[in-house]
Amino acid sequence: MSSCRKRCKREILKFAQYLFRLITGTLNADSVEDELELSAVRHRPEALELLEAQTRFSRKELQILYRGFKNECPSGVVNEDTFKEIYAQFFPQGDASTYAHFLFNAFDTDHNGSVSFEDFVMGLSILLRGTVQEKLNWAFNLYDINKDGYITKEEMLDIIKSIYDMMGKCTYPTLKEETPRQHVEIFFQKMDKNRDGVVTIDEFIDCCQNDENIMRSMQLFENVI
Amino acid sequence: MAAGVATWLPFARAAAVGWLPLAKKTMPKPPVDKKSRNDEILFVNVSGLRFQTWKNTLDRYPDTLLGSSEKEFFFNEDTQEYFFDRDPEMFRHILNFYRTGKLHYPRQECIQAFDEELAFYGIVPDIIGDCCMEEYRDRKKENQERLAEDTEAEMATDTPLPPHSTSRERLWRAFENPHTSTMALVFYYVTGFFIAVSVIANVVETVPCRPLKGSKKDLPCGEKYSLAFFCMDTACVLIFTFEYLMRLFAAPSRCKFMRSVMSVIDVVAIMPYYIGLVMPENEDVSGAFVTLRVFRVFRIFKFSRHSQGLRILGYTLKSCASELGFLLFSLTMAIIIFATVMFYAEKGTKGTNFTSIPASFWYTIVTMTTLGYGDMVPNTIAGKIFGSICSLSGVLVIALPVPVIVSNFSRIYHQNQRADKMRAQQKVRLARIRLAKKGTTNAFLQYKEEGGFQFRESDSALCLKNRSSFEHQHHHLLHCLEKTTNHEFTDELTFSEMCMTESVGYRTSRSTSISSQQGVTTSCCPRRAKRRAIRLANSTVSVSRGSVQELDTLQVHKTSAGPQSRSSLNARTEDLKLNCEDRDFTAAIISIPTPPANTPDESLPPSPAIPGILRNSRSSFTHETVKISSL
Numbered sequence: 001m002s003s004c005r006k007r008c009k010r011e012i013l014k015f016a017q018y019l020f021r022l023i024t025g026t027l028n029a030d031s032v033e034d035e036l037e038l039s040a041v042r043h044r045p046e047a048l049e050l051l052e053a054q055t056r057f058s059r060k061e062l063q064i065l066y067r068g069f070k071n072e073c074p075s076g077v078v079n080e081d082t083f084k085e086i087y088a089q090f091f092p093q094g095d096a097s098t099y100a101h102f103l104f105n106a107f108d109t110d111h112n113g114s115v116s117f118e119d120f121v122m123g124l125s126i127l128l129r130g131t132v133q134e135k136l137n138w139a140f141n142l143y144d145i146n147k148d149g150y151i152t153k154e155e156m157l158d159i160i161k162s163i164y165d166m167m168g169k170c171t172y173p174t175l176k177e178e179t180p181r182q183h184v185e186i187f188f189q190k191m192d193k194n195r196d197g198v199v200t201i202d203e204f205i206d207c208c209q210n211d212e213n214i215m216r217s218m219q220l221f222e223n224v225i
Numbered sequence: 226m227a228a229g230v231a232t233w234l235p236f237a238r239a240a241a242v243g244w245l246p247l248a249k250k251t252m253p254k255p256p257v258d259k260k261s262r263n264d265e266i267l268f269v270n271v272s273g274l275r276f277q278t279w280k281n282t283l284d285r286y287p288d289t290l291l292g293s294s295e296k297e298f299f300f301n302e303d304t305q306e307y308f309f310d311r312d313p314e315m316f317r318h319i320l321n322f323y324r325t326g327k328l329h330y331p332r333q334e335c336i337q338a339f340d341e342e343l344a345f346y347g348i349v350p351d352i353i354g355d356c357c358m359e360e361y362r363d364r365k366k367e368n369q370e371r372l373a374e375d376t377e378a379e380m381a382t383d384t385p386l387p388p389h390s391t392s393r394e395r396l397w398r399a400f401e402n403p404h405t406s407t408m409a410l411v412f413y414y415v416t417g418f419f420i421a422v423s424v425i426a427n428v429v430e431t432v433p434c435r436p437l438k439g440s441k442k443d444l445p446c447g448e449k450y451s452l453a454f455f456c457m458d459t460a461c462v463l464i465f466t467f468e469y470l471m472r473l474f475a476a477p478s479r480c481k482f483m484r485s486v487m488s489v490i491d492v493v494a495i496m497p498y499y500i501g502l503v504m505p506e507n508e509d510v511s512g513a514f515v516t517l518r519v520f521r522v523f524r525i526f527k528f529s530r531h532s533q534g535l536r537i538l539g540y541t542l543k544s545c546a547s548e549l550g551f552l553l554f555s556l557t558m559a560i561i562i563f564a565t566v567m568f569y570a571e572k573g574t575k576g577t578n579f580t581s582i583p584a585s586f587w588y589t590i591v592t593m594t595t596l597g598y599g600d601m602v603p604n605t606i607a608g609k610i611f612g613s614i615c616s617l618s619g620v621l622v623i624a625l626p627v628p629v630i631v632s633n634f635s636r637i638y639h640q641n642q643r644a645d646k647m648r649a650q651q652k653v654r655l656a657r658i659r660l661a662k663k664g665t666t667n668a669f670l671q672y673k674e675e676g677g678f679q680f681r682e683s684d685s686a687l688c689l690k691n692r693s694s695f696e697h698q699h700h701h702l703l704h705c706l707e708k709t710t711n712h713e714f715t716d717e718l719t720f721s722e723m724c725m726t727e728s729v730g731y732r733t734s735r736s737t738s739i740s741s742q743q744g745v746t747t748s749c750c751p752r753r754a755k756r757r758a759i760r761l762a763n764s765t766v767s768v769s770r771g772s773v774q775e776l777d778t779l780q781v782h783k784t785s786a787g788p789q790s791r792s793s794l795n796a797r798t799e800d801l802k803l804n805c806e807d808r809d810f811t812a813a814i815i816s817i818p819t820p821p822a823n824t825p826d827e828s829l830p831p832s833p834a835i836p837g838i839l840r841n842s843r844s845s846f847t848h849e850t851v852k853i854s855s856l
Contacts, residue, residue: 044288044290044293044295044347045295045298047294047297048294048297048298062298063298063299063300066298067298067299067310070298070345071310074341074344074345075344076347090699090702090703091703091706092661092662092665092666093662093665093666093714163706163709163710164710164712166706167706167707167710167712167714168714169720170666170714170715170716170717170719170720171710171712171713171714171715171720172712172713172714172715172719172720172723173712174720174723174724175712179710179712183710
């Protein structure tokens, strides 16, 4: 009750001030507060030597990566919207935002809502220079949306739907409603060995290591940089 | 602490010798300075312009890019200098900041470019010196306002409706943006016409017409043709009521709508009529009722929906509220002062008009606004003197706030014009974006059909003509996505044609416009896929499909250039399995899932028989395996 009264008083005071200002004709003072809000985040990455030690990139590669990163995001961190925008430019036909969201969460290992250069480079290091085990681990982490160690059918369905979204609508053959669901079924048939409805990390890694195609294609993106 | 103070630190420390004789306890050990004291000159190359500075200068601000270890990322070993690919002109200001501790804003530069440079070098704009701070702030505010307008214009209601909009949303859209549909436009003009008719009727009603036969007095037309006017009034009010109710129904937020100015005007415009219907033909009450009719003139304000100029005027007055308030206040002050003075000056005169101070108000107002009716005139000398002072000061007081109001109006008017221009440019911009998107898709499709993925030694020069490595890699990425989902990209034309021929071929009555894509899923392509699958099962070696019936319009020639030619390129054997079960299911980014050739393998060699126009609209079918060249 007292808070209500306080609010009332504040409102009345504001109104009286407004009236007074109107009558005496004082011009609006420039609202000083908001203007130069320091663009909140300015992040500086670790030293080059440290990053060199922590990742599997050479000094030159790190330099190249950083220059590109800094060009896109001068403040030093990527937030989710920028990330989605950047990713969407590669898939003009479809809608890449959902998948970019999952991807962002996979890169943002400390879950603070922004991807710094360290996160970025660590992720890339795993993806490009890591062992097969590490890469599979990363993929599992990507699929496991709530990071509880199990991939459920719903999580997989979300991921697969987002991938299909990126195709857009002009595809051949046309995208049907049940295509993602079928895809999920196939995946679970293959991966879920003990038929308990979820895929654990061990099942996943085991299964992938036994699959020739997957193993071979893991080598594909080695020389992306 | 300010940067420059650091240079005086050694002096302060040396002067501490003066405390030594007085100290009560022994002095603590000094910190060991590990860093070498040598200062070195750093070379900074910004887009070719070479700057040189002391390392210490840059170290003054350790939380910026140049002052921290972050600049090591930009160190070029070969030339032993720091290379930045940025604007060299702006860098001059940045470096000056390090030297003098004050950041200056170059007036001729774009504020956004400047901001970006600051963000890149990690400098916070607060440090801008006082000399340039005001200019910076003003430009920034102006830019932000403009950006806000732009985003508003983008989200303007000119954007096409989302496909699943209810009738209510469509109705609201039609009301807010009449030029979106013909019906809305018609309604818009009809209401405008009736507003005009109603206002004119109100005016003409009071004009004296020729009197009835046998009567001398002139009658106002309203009473002579009362029935006609009543009918016209009824019609107008009916239309207005109908419009108001429709708007109320369609409004997304009814509370907000009812509080808006336009809705209040609408209500006020039609209320008198209804009150008049309800009220009895009572003599004394109808006196009050007649005054209610004056509110009918508010119908003229309904025109503001139709006229942008009126809206601008209204908005100007609203935004100049404080100036107007000041004008009013100062006028009131002056009126009271002068009225009092005139009253006491003219008090002695016999038969004077200045009977009281409030009565003198009228004289003061008329004089200050330089109207000068002459119904009240001072007679005494003192009165005349004060009267002249009154008229002179009136001119001054009124002339002062007027330019402010005028400049406000001009600013808002230009803003509006700019919004209109933005909206016109929006269409061009959207069209350009769509074109760019189509261009990418077409480039990709062309790339695929030229078999860009096949590492053909002989044709490599031809195939990779004019394509940057970026494009190659991008196409590779898109191809990976296709493989993941086992669907292919096509362009809109092919897609719509495909679905049209499908539905025509199978006599489905579904509409095939692109906007109804969601519906055209089940019947469109699965049957055809099955047909093709069946056909392939019967053909092992290359079958040239001269005329595929469904694809007549596309005139595609498909030859399944056999797997034989490809098998040499990749070790996997392809068995033409037709079930689509074994699809890929691994991480989309990393690996390319390669289905064991379940889809039919057809390549599309550029056959000259096909008319050139429809080349690009061909739908290319899945290549079954992907050989990854070292991209």
